[in-house]
Amino acid sequence: MAITFNSAYLDGFMADHEIAALAPAVQAAHNALHQKTGLGNDFLGWIDLPENYDKEEFARIKAAAAKIQKQADVLIVIGIGGSYLGARAVIELLKSQLYNNLKKDTPDIYFAGNNVSPSYLQEILSICEGRDIAVNVISKSGTTTEPALAFRVFKKLLEDKYGEAAKERIYCTTDKAKGTLKELADRMGYQTFVVPDDVGGRYSVLTAVGLLPIAAAGCDIDALMAGAAKARKALAEPDLMKNDAYRYAATRFALNQKGKAMELLVSFDPCFVMMAEWYKQLFGESEGKDDKGLFPNAVTFSTDLHSLGQFIQDGSKILFETFVDIKKPKQDLFIESDAQNFDGLNFLSNQNMSIVNKTVMDATILAHTEGGVPCAVLEMPEINEQEVGYMIYFFEKACAVSGYLLGVNPFDQPGVESYKKNMFALLGKPGYEERQAALKAKLAE
Numbered sequence: 488m489a490i491t492f493n494s495a496y497l498d499g500f501m502a503d504h505e506i507a508a509l510a511p512a513v514q515a516a517h518n519a520l521h522q523k524t525g526l527g528n529d530f531l532g533w534i535d536l537p538e539n540y541d542k543e544e545f546a547r548i549k550a551a552a553a554k555i556q557k558q559a560d561v562l563i564v565i566g567i568g569g570s571y572l573g574a575r576a577v578i579e580l581l582k583s584q585l586y587n588n589l590k591k592d593t594p595d596i597y598f599a600g601n602n603v604s605p606s607y608l609q610e611i612l613s614i615c616e617g618r619d620i621a622v623n624v625i626s627k628s629g630t631t632t633e634p635a636l637a638f639r640v641f642k643k644l645l646e647d648k649y650g651e652a653a654k655e656r657i658y659c660t661t662d663k664a665k666g667t668l669k670e671l672a673d674r675m676g677y678q679t680f681v682v683p684d685d686v687g688g689r690y691s692v693l694t695a696v697g698l699l700p701i702a703a704a705g706c707d708i709d710a711l712m713a714g715a716a717k718a719r720k721a722l723a724e725p726d727l728m729k730n731d732a733y734r735y736a737a738t739r740f741a742l743n744q745k746g747k748a749m750e751l752l753v754s755f756d757p758c759f760v761m762m763a764e765w766y767k768q769l770f771g772e773s774e775g776k777d778d779k780g781l782f783p784n785a786v787t788f789s790t791d792l793h794s795l796g797q798f799i800q801d802g803s804k805i806l807f808e809t810f811v812d813i814k815k816p817k818q819d820l821f822i823e824s825d826a827q828n829f830d831g832l833n834f835l836s837n838q839n840m841s842i843v844n845k846t847v848m849d850a851t852i853l854a855h856t857e858g859g860v861p862c863a864v865l866e867m868p869e870i871n872e873q874e875v876g877y878m879i880y881f882f883e884k885a886c887a888v889s890g891y892l893l894g895v896n897p898f899d900q901p902g903v904e905s906y907k908k909n910m911f912a913l914l915g916k917p918g919y920e921e922r923q924a925a926l927k928a929k930l931a932e
């Protein structure tokens with residue numbers, strides 16, 4: 488049991504031979520990945536990660552998570568992009584979008600350093616008042632502005648509150664040897680965890696980057712890694728027709744070739760919202776370069792059927808949808824009959840709400856295909872650590888192959904630097920004087 492790709496609803500939008508014709512290109516992408524001969528081949532550590540991870544560090548992660556659970560009411564996880572999204576995605580998917588509001592014996596978790604909003608930071612600070620805090624700061628470089636700024640604030644808060652003992656509550660996930668954060672951690676005696684050299688941010692959720700917060704939230708990281716290991720084995724199959732991650736990648740590519748500019752990842756449970764954010768970064772940063780790539784977007788139904796549904800059904804035909812069909816919800820709710828039937832909804836009664844949710848999905852797929860929108864389906868048996876680990880690896884493998892099919896480097900993100908250079912210049916960072924003058928002249932125009 489694991490995530491599978493169902494192309495049944497693509498009939499009429501795409502012929503089987505169109506996918507079969509991509510077999511040589513997929514085989515070449517597979518070879519480039521596994522023989523490490525393709526673009527970005529120094530960032531392929533994620534391929535073997537589910538088996539070849541640092542077992543000593545893994546044990547330290549579990550011990551640190553247990554310590555955080557004992558010492559803190561609130562864990563602040565500081566990071567941005569690949570140093571943030573994976574952990575939050577897994578925690579919300581496995582636990583709940585409402586994790587912090589649930590009755591639990593694990594700390595509340597707030598994510599900071601993923602924006603520069605003073606209001607957001609003040610709100611988290613006020614939530615922390617009178618409560619015991621721990622901080623996990625995650626930054627490969629240690630110099631990324633958003634998390635560095637947030638860490639400055641929380642470091643001071645912890646030092647003011649706990650004095651010397653603050654260092655027992657600060658956990659750093661960063662480069663193994665170099666960088667500002669590593670230097671500071673060594674100097675201050677903070678416990679450190681490693682972002683491996685050969686794993687890029689958006690592929691790092693199964694390293695300490697994701698695993699420490701995920702374990703602190705009470706998720707079983709052994710099972711998560713076991714699921715990913717299962718996927719690594721199953722998805723090492725080179726034959727396109729026997730590898731669902733490759734069939735998914737080939738289908739996305741073929742739809743892009745046929746003029747679709749956007750993929751909408753569709754889920755029917757709010758617990759998937761942050762996983763969709765993780766998917767957006769994974770595919771957006773990996774494919775969106777050299778003027779190529781599908782724009783990755785996401786919706787949650789039925790919520791967004793009442794907002795974006797109109798566009799999807801009748802608007803310009805720029806997109807296709809990939810439905811995530813979770814066969815078994817984490818919890819179900821029995822709809823009871825009402826003697827007065829005051830709302831006229833007795834036709835829904837005496838069944839589980841998951842049946843209604845599934846029917847909303849079937850109805851939507853039928854409506855959207857009827858409206859000319861190609862719909863692919865990823866079927867996921869249920870939500871647990873094993874399945875989520877498998878799914879993460881599935882998307883990573885599909886994404887890497889998608890990048891190679893497009894002929895881009897799926898493991899770099901040169902475009903992310905542009906805003907940073909301008910921001911540094913405008914904020915007066917030393918070394919950016921020339922750019923600052925040019926930008927200020929432009930703004931004054």
Ligand code: PA5
Pocket residue numbers: 567568569570625626627628629630631634687688689690772900
């Ligand atoms: O995918 C990536 O590489 C980025 O999203 C980075 O993870 C993000 O920019 C944060 O970088 P750092 O971990 O160096 O602070």
